[in-house]
Amino acid sequence: MRETRILMGMPITVDAGKMADGTLVDMVFDYFAQIDRRFSTYRADSEISAINRGDVPIRDWSGEMTEVLALAEQTKNETDGYFDIRKPDGSLDPSGIVKGWAINNAAWIVRVAGIGDFFIEAGGDIQTSGKNASGKDWSVGIRNPFKTDEIIKVVYPHERGVATSGTYVRGHHIYNPRELGSPITDIVSLTVIGADVLEADRFATAAFAMGKDGIFFLEETPGLEGYVVDIDGRATPTSGFGAFCEP
Amino acid sequence: MKLGTKGYADGAYTGPIADAYYGIVQIQALVQDGRLAALKVLQYPSDRRTSIRINRQALPMLRDEAISAQDADVDIVSGATLTSKAFIRSLGGALKKASS
Numbered sequence: 001m002r003e004t005r006i007l008m009g010m011p012i013t014v015d016a017g018k019m020a021d022g023t024l025v026d027m028v029f030d031y032f033a034q035i036d037r038r039f040s041t042y043r044a045d046s047e048i049s050a051i052n053r054g055d056v057p058i059r060d061w062s063g064e065m066t067e068v069l070a071l072a073e074q075t076k077n078e079t080d081g082y083f084d085i086r087k088p089d090g091s092l093d094p095s096g097i098v099k100g101w102a103i104n105n106a107a108w109i110v111r112v113a114g115i116g117d118f119f120i121e122a123g124g125d126i127q128t129s130g131k132n133a134s135g136k137d138w139s140v141g142i143r144n145p146f147k148t149d150e151i152i153k154v155v156y157p158h159e160r161g162v163a164t165s166g167t168y169v170r171g172h173h174i175y176n177p178r179e180l181g182s183p184i185t186d187i188v189s190l191t192v193i194g195a196d197v198l199e200a201d202r203f204a205t206a207a208f209a210m211g212k213d214g215i216f217f218l219e220e221t222p223g224l225e226g227y228v229v230d231i232d233g234r235a236t237p238t239s240g241f242g243a244f245c246e247p
Numbered sequence: 248m249k250l251g252t253k254g255y256a257d258g259a260y261t262g263p264i265a266d267a268y269y270g271i272v273q274i275q276a277l278v279q280d281g282r283l284a285a286l287k288v289l290q291y292p293s294d295r296r297t298s299i300r301i302n303r304q305a306l307p308m309l310r311d312e313a314i315s316a317q318d319a320d321v322d323i324v325s326g327a328t329l330t331s332k333a334f335i336r337s338l339g340g341a342l343k344k345a346s347s
Contacts, residue, residue, distance in 0.1 A: 005248075013323075015322075044320040057260065058260040058261070088287070119322065119323055119324075121323050124324070124327060126323050128323070139320075139322050139323070140321060140322065140323045140324070140325050141317065141321035141323070141324045141326065142326070143324050143326030143327075145326070145327070147316075150316045151317045151318070151324065152314040152316065152317060153314075154318070162325050163325070164325045164327050165327055166326065166327030171271070176313065189326070191325055216306055216309075219307070219309065220305075220306055221303055229314060232268060233313060235311060235313050236309050236310070236312075237309070238309065239307050
């Protein structure tokens with residue numbers, strides 16, 4: 001069965017095939033709701049809001065919070081500071097990493113239940129596994145950043161994760177943390193294929209912030225492939241990206 | 248989001264060892280002037296490098312292509328989050344800072 005619900009401020013879709021029952025799908029959505037309660041900066045009663053207010057000593061941080069903040073810090077180090085969850089006002093906003101992390105964990109919930117054919121998609125970031133209902137490889141369309149009802153590329157992730165960062169529709173929404181106040185203008189959409197959706201998500205955010213250098217960062221990083229679209233409607237794939245364009 | 252007036256006491260605070268499913272993580276927080284100034288990862292299961300040095304000369308030439316509409320018959324669509332209010336607010340804050 002396939003079901004979409006709005007959670008964490010975005011549509012989340014779970015397709016766990018014919019084998020899955022409603023209980024499993026409910027369990028996955030419950031997991032996302034629980035993550036939202038802990039990590040949402042829009043909820044005054046979330047753990048992250050309490051930490052940002054200075055209400056929680058570090059020894060009392062939950063294991064999940066410690067893990068996500070450590071992952072964010074690790075990603076910052078791996079990307080030379082281009083990935084940064086610290087906002088200009090000094091508070092922490094881990095939403096750039098929580099999505100991929102949560103999808104990845106949700107995928108494990110489905111696998112542990114014995115389901116091998118499924119996908120989970122949240123706000124355009126995707127983890128697939130196995131085959132679709134027709135017994136074929138899952139296909140993922142990359143949305144045209146200039147015309148959002150159009151697909152400009154079809155990829156077959158083959159168990160890997162896919163994430164896209166971009167600026168379209170609502171204007172520039174990713175800024176370069178090393179040059180505050182300078183929105184990224186030369187590239188408009190960057191899709192990353194990584195070992196899993198967590199890898200894809202954190203490096204899509206970081207590589208996008210690098211602007212034109214992002215695709216070269218992906219090219220030289222083992223295990224990552226990318227497809228970038230610039231403001232002039234030209235697309236540049238990494239050299240290994242083509243392997244994912246075949247079923 | 249505004250930081251509370253209470254804040255933290257200055258100093259270095261080491262967090263508990265957390266068992267993530269792929270290994271052990273532990274972090275240390277440094278607090279200056281009542282605010283979280285830095286996070287330091289004491290333990291993390293990773294062997295990745297810690298800085299990037301992009302040398303385009305050492306990389307293959309990447310060919311670009313014009314984008315064109317494809318058959319839309321796909322299982323799933325990947326695109327940027329359309330509802331990412333946090334980023335918009337971040338940018339708003341950054342721009343405000345830049346213009347003041």
